[in-house]
Amino acid sequence: MTIPFTHMLFLAILLFVMGAACAMTRKNLFLILIGVEVMLNAAGIAFVAAAMRWLDMNGQIMVLFVMTAAAAEIAVALALIICFQRQSGSTNADRLSLLKG
Amino acid sequence: MTVFNIIFYIAAAIVVGATGLAITRKQVVHAVCYLVISFMGTAVLFYILGAPLLAALEVIIYAGGIMVLFLFVVMMVKDTPPSIDKPSRVKRWLPAMILAGTSALISGLLVFADPGNRLRPPIVTGTPQEFGNILFKDYWFPVEIASLLLLAALIGAHYLGRRADHPEDTP
Numbered sequence: 001m002t003i004p005f006t007h008m009l010f011l012a013i014l015l016f017v018m019g020a021a022c023a024m025t026r027k028n029l030f031l032i033l034i035g036v037e038v039m040l041n042a043a044g045i046a047f048v049a050a051a052m053r054w055l056d057m058n059g060q061i062m063v064l065f066v067m068t069a070a071a072a073e074i075a076v077a078l079a080l081i082i083c084f085q086r087q088s089g090s091t092n093a094d095r096l097s098l099l100k101g
Numbered sequence: 102m103t104v105f106n107i108i109f110y111i112a113a114a115i116v117v118g119a120t121g122l123a124i125t126r127k128q129v130v131h132a133v134c135y136l137v138i139s140f141m142g143t144a145v146l147f148y149i150l151g152a153p154l155l156a157a158l159e160v161i162i163y164a165g166g167i168m169v170l171f172l173f174v175v176m177m178v179k180d181t182p183p184s185i186d187k188p189s190r191v192k193r194w195l196p197a198m199i200l201a202g203t204s205a206l207i208s209g210l211l212v213f214a215d216p217g218n219r220l221r222p223p224i225v226t227g228t229p230q231e232f233g234n235i236l237f238k239d240y241w242f243p244v245e246i247a248s249l250l251l252l253a254a255l256i257g258a259h260y261l262g263r264r265a266d267h268p269e270d271t272p
Binding site for chain 1: 179250
């Protein structure tokens with residue numbers, strides 16, 4: 001089995017750019033979070049591909065920490081969205097600009 | 102061209118397709134469902150790339166944990182009214198375009214700096230045993246920090262998500 005490392009890198013970069021575009025252009029807070037999740041997932045793919053390229057387990061272990069960070073981030077972010085939704089009745093990111101004094 | 106190459110490219114195509122569908126949906130529930138497919142495909146990729154434990158964790162944590170939490174919250178929250186102001190198309194897409202250009206540049210540099218690397222190792226390189234050995238020998242301190250991070254996230258999520266009209270919840 002010979003898969004070029006660059007193909008995996010292209011896959012990771014493509015997914016990362018897709019996630020970033022989603023996070024930057026969407027208005028719904030949930031869809032922004034989905035974009036962030038896609039970006040983290042792309043980083044994980046790049047880490048695993050690099051771990052295989054250099055035959056080094058450290059890359060795989062980093063993915064575990066990325067998953068931990070993603071889980072913690074999503075829990076807090078969803079709690080913040082619920083909090084914000086209770087106050088303003090909306091999950092639209094535009095409404096967050098009303099926080100300005 | 103072995104069977105694993107074919108599986109790799111099929112899984113990669115499924116991941117890209119499902120992610121593309123997920124990020125263009127209007128309904129959050131549809132996006133989450135497509136994202137679950139994307140994470141399943143990523144798990145297949147991880148398995149092929151020699152990380153069976155991470156493949157299992159991807160399904161359990163991402164597809165099973167995070168996405169289900171997402172669905173719960175999406176169903177808790179009421180439907181959202183449409184956007185207040187409509188910014189111009191350029192203003193919306195310019196940051197994404199800048200980021201895409203930067204990523205393309207960096208990836209081009211990466212690819213040309215290290216071309217023609219072919220991966221020929223066995224299918225499974227990292228057994229869960231090996232993974233655990235390295236994790237708890239060399240990375241015991243980051244593991245503690247990660248557990249602290251999860252504890253902080255748990256307490257923070259509980260504090261932010263409490264209802265103000267429940268006096269027993271307020272600290």
